[in-house]
Amino acid sequence: GYGGGGGDAGGVGRMVVHGGWDGKAWLGDAWLLSLHAQDGEDGVPATWQQLQLGGSPLPAPRNGHALVAAADGAPRLILFGGGGANGTLMNDAWSVDVEPDGASACSRLPSAAPLPQGRSGHSMARLGPVMVVCGGHGTSGWLQKTDKYLDDVWLLALPTLRWSRATCKAGADATPTPRAYHASAAVGGRVLVVGGYDGKQSLADCWWLALRDGAAAEAG
Structure with missing residues (x-):
C-alpha cells in the first residue's frame, strides 16, 4: 500500500x-x-x-x-x-x-463550521496546541467537479477542537502557489513546507510559515 x-x-x-x-x-x-x-x-x-x-x-x-x-x-x-x-x-x-x-x-x-473543504495530499504539522493544515488536492464546482490544487492554510486548535482559516500575508517574495503531495514539518516554532505538485509540474521550492496573533500566517 x-x-x-x-x-x-x-x-x-x-x-x-x-x-x-x-x-x-x-x-x-x-x-x-x-x-x-x-x-x-x-x-x-x-x-x-x-x-x-x-x-x-x-x-x-x-x-x-x-x-x-x-x-x-x-x-x-x-x-x-x-x-x-x-x-x-x-x-x-x-x-x-x-x-x-x-x-x-x-x-x-466535532465538526462545527467553519471547516476546511475535503482534500487529499495535504500536509499537517503541529505547532504547540495547533495543527496546521496546508494545501492539498481538492475539487471545485457543484454539478461537475473539477480538480483544484489548494493554497489555503487551516488551523485546528486542539484545546477547543475548533477550526479556523488563517489569513496569509506575503513575506519578502510571495505566498506559496497551490500544491499537493508536499511535505511539512514544525521546525523552531515555524512550519517548513517543501516541494509538491501543482497539477502540471513537480515543485522544488521551500517555504517558511509562521503563525501570528489572530490566526494570521506569514509566508516567506
Whole structure:
C-alpha cells in the first residue's frame, strides 16, 4: 500500500502508519512501527505490530491523509482528510489513542463550521496546541467537479477542537502557489513546507510559515 498517513506514536522510535491504497482498494488498517536502537550494533532492528482499532464508527478507508501526534511524546494522534472510494474527498478529523498492548481507540472530532473543504495530499504539522493544515488536492464546482490544487492554510486548535482559516500575508517574495503531495514539518516554532505538485509540474521550492496573533500566517 502507499499514500497512507503516518505519525509519531509517542516516545522515541515509534510511528503509526494508517490506511493507503494497494492498487486495488483503499485501506483502513493501522500499524505500529517500533525501532529498537542498540549501542554497538549495525543497523536499527525494527518490528511491526498491527493495531486493533476500536470505536464506532471507525475512519473510512482512505489514502492521501495526514496523521500527526497531538503532543510531544503522547500516544494520541490526530487524523485529517484523505481520498476514498468513488473519488470522495474527506474533511473529517479523528483522534486515535494508541495503547501499549496494540489496542487503539478512535473517535471523530466535532465538526462545527467553519471547516476546511475535503482534500487529499495535504500536509499537517503541529505547532504547540495547533495543527496546521496546508494545501492539498481538492475539487471545485457543484454539478461537475473539477480538480483544484489548494493554497489555503487551516488551523485546528486542539484545546477547543475548533477550526479556523488563517489569513496569509506575503513575506519578502510571495505566498506559496497551490500544491499537493508536499511535505511539512514544525521546525523552531515555524512550519517548513517543501516541494509538491501543482497539477502540471513537480515543485522544488521551500517555504517558511509562521503563525501570528489572530490566526494570521506569514509566508516567506
